[in-house]
Amino acid sequence: MGEMADLASGADEAGGARKRNPEAVRADILAVAMAEFALNGLSGARIDEIAAKTRTSKRMIYYYFGDKDGLYERVLEEAYREVRAGENELALDHLEPVAALSRLVGFTFDHHSRNPDFIRLVMIENIHHGEYLERSSAIRDLNVTAIANLKSIYERGLAHGVFRAGLDPLELHWQISALSFFNVSNRATFSRLFGDRLWSDDGQRKLKADCIDMVLRFVLA
Amino acid sequence: MGEMADLASGADEAGGARKRNPEAVRADILAVAMAEFALNGLSGARIDEIAAKTRTSKRMIYYYFGDKDGLYERVLEEAYREVRAGENELALDHLEPVAALSRLVGFTFDHHSRNPDFIRLVMIENIHHGEYLERSSAIRDLNVTAIANLKSIYERGLAHGVFRAGLDPLELHWQISALSFFNVSNRATFSRLFGDRLWSDDGQRKLKADCIDMVLRFVLA
């Protein structure tokens, strides 16, 4: 979020005289492409459409990103980078384990909710069997810390005697992710089938509170 | 699953001399199209490819389904029909509430796991903002019973004093779905980022058991 937005606004500062600013051009293309891919999927997105919404031309997309797949790969990378950067703002070390876990779950729920385009890109990537993610070593490096935070909390909770033993931080991450992800990814079908009551302001507050509750009941000693 | 597979095999029985069997032709097209849409998405799937894998011609696809969107809509409908039919085989009424809920969660987890194409179609449909599902009144009718089962279990559990009060069957369905769905939908990205340990036989057994555990701890009085 941070990085790219900054670059884009950097381009804005350049204004009409914006020329010879490769990084701004790249960032502009990436931002537009991210929105288009998130909205329409990989095969659904159109290079022409992306180019039209850009401040530059279609040729530049090929100049900077090679081809459509290359652009998608960089978009995916950038999306993970932005979202993981957002997570790093969370400072949990000074909280006691129960509070830290509660806050982590609540934050994850909200963070996913605030980044629907990222969620959609991950859905799209799963539709494609994760093959583009596989190619990008950059993305894997970004995610190792996600588990580390959770592991640290869990171990502190164990040491304090407040969490029960034998749990797997990776599985905990899976569970928290499942609940937070599904809330965004499946909203369209779920609400069309069963009504959108769960996505009212009250509904989401309740859902988040119960996610935290669910994880805590599962973890507490 | 049952209905269409039967029709398709009915076509098989006719063998090479199969002609003038509209239902078999429709079912054949639907089965092939379901696999192709699940694999490649709506815009990614190719009518030519679907036709080639069919016992009939491309022209017949248009004869029976109008256009690509119409075919996709019927595929989605059929996918829901098959999956919901499978769920109806579950007989939970004779079980006491805790056992019934355990079994429902475990079954849901397994059922999603056994039907990855259905999961992928739902993901694809969410990418399309649920617009095709919206058009199909048939699908909505299929899903009303899903909540009813869960509600019945919960109310019996309340009456028995084993479940705590104040919970929402719809939200319970959401939670069970979230865990079971994510297990299939996000396997590609999750396992590529954090390893595929959770999808070993042991991993899945543990995951399922913990899903049941998680829901029970959340519901029990």
Next chain:
Amino acid sequence: MGEMADLASGADEAGGARKRNPEAVRADILAVAMAEFALNGLSGARIDEIAAKTRTSKRMIYYYFGDKDGLYERVLEEAYREVRAGENELALDHLEPVAALSRLVGFTFDHHSRNPDFIRLVMIENIHHGEYLERSSAIRDLNVTAIANLKSIYERGLAHGVFRAGLDPLELHWQISALSFFNVSNRATFSRLFGDRLWSDDGQRKLKADCIDMVLRFVLA
């Protein structure tokens, strides 16, 4: 007009029990096809559409008319037959020449105006360089009398000394036709370019009166 309408209503009388009535089926198809060809042109009309608006099936069209071109040819024939039959109702022999000519022009103007589908079919036929008309010997036979009437009037007028000599009845027919035909055939473009004032009730009355006037001024001694 008469013939076919009669047959069609004959079919109506048969009602639900209508079966084994070849002439009614043919007439039904012809009537529907005439409307469709007049509306959409030869290549624009759709066999499927015609069949759908018919009381019978697509197969019958091929059974009775061979192919699309054959159907069109018979439609054209039928259209001429109906229109020429309408003209024969005019009895001009008992009128003195000036009155007869006035009445003939006025009738032609009105008759074209009442039969826009016929006009459109003739336009379509001209687009096709008259090749289908060329094939139909039936149509040519229908039109020989048209000139004969006019010739008779002109000769009586000459004998009475009220018409000037040296005029050509064929050319007179051409002039009367041009004014009456254009009034229907080019209404769409003319009124879009210059307004539709001439096609108001008053406008048409004035136009018709002036057509009569124009022809008379040209013919009178």
Next chain:
Amino acid sequence: MGEMADLASGADEAGGARKRNPEAVRADILAVAMAEFALNGLSGARIDEIAAKTRTSKRMIYYYFGDKDGLYERVLEEAYREVRAGENELALDHLEPVAALSRLVGFTFDHHSRNPDFIRLVMIENIHHGEYLERSSAIRDLNVTAIANLKSIYERGLAHGVFRAGLDPLELHWQISALSFFNVSNRATFSRLFGDRLWSDDGQRKLKADCIDMVLRFVLA
């Protein structure tokens, strides 16, 4: 006629090495498409056929004109532009009213006769109920002057006392157009039904002279 032909011949000058000349490419496509649409109608014309007769490829048709309808619309526009441009070469202001009107009628008769493709396009457009003409504001602007010329002649004739009062220039335009248009539009059917005597050189000379005569007799005081 002038404008487009010039551009097309401009392309010819470039010869085989002709590349990167957008206007020539557009003009080439337009000229070919005009002939094809005039010959076969809107639904009868084939994009493949048009492309084949062009110096460029089918893809370029879509690049410049969007789709078949868009191409047809621009062809119609160009046809009106060329024909109206031809009319503007007529200088009638220095002639006395009777001579001016005679010359206008004669010119219109000849001009229509020289531009059969334009006539056919107008016929086709009328078959389509003028809907494409309706969309093109450019065409309407071209036609406003057509009436103005005639009105000016009529008013001068009135002032000179040579024309009778109470006539409508718009209706005069309608009458002149009807006779001149029908001569081209209905030649195929008329000559097949009644012989082609009127379209011999002598026949056309007579017809034109009588059209002028007819209009004059109608207008003269």
Next chain:
DNA sequence: TATGAATGAGGCTTCATTCAT
């Protein structure tokens, strides 16, 4: 006489990509 199912050929259009400047 009548019908629903089936079809091959060909139509229009879109797409990612590259070329020439």
Next chain:
DNA sequence: AATGAATGAAGCCTCATTCAT
């Protein structure tokens, strides 16, 4: 570093017509 013009391959869909019963 940048652009408008150009393109081949492939996509979706429609049409008149015929088949099997």
